[in-house]
Amino acid sequence: MSVSGLCQICESRPAQERCDNCGTLACMEHYERGMGLCADCVARADPGRDSDDVDVHRF
Ligand SMILES: [Zn+2]
Ligand SMILES: [Zn+2]
Structure with missing residues (x-):
């Protein structure tokens, strides 16, 4: 479509x-055809987005 x-x-x-x-x-x-999302949403839905949480691992 x-x-x-x-x-x-x-x-x-x-x-x-x-x-x-x-x-x-x-x-x-x-x-992103595989996800059905625009680049904006792909960036937000990134599975490796641990950085979404507070930077607890930061030194
Ligand atoms: Zn979108
Ligand atoms: Zn474009």
Whole structure:
């Protein structure tokens, strides 16, 4: 399924997909097909985001 409009992240390429999470239109560069998420949400949903917690491991 294709969408019309510009990628809302880079605003320079035609959008190819719509983020399942936030609905942002994203071009192929800013859409993670495997996850169905835009680059913004991928960054937030990053499984290795231990840094989300307080920096308890910091010296
Ligand atoms: Zn883009
Ligand atoms: Zn998103």
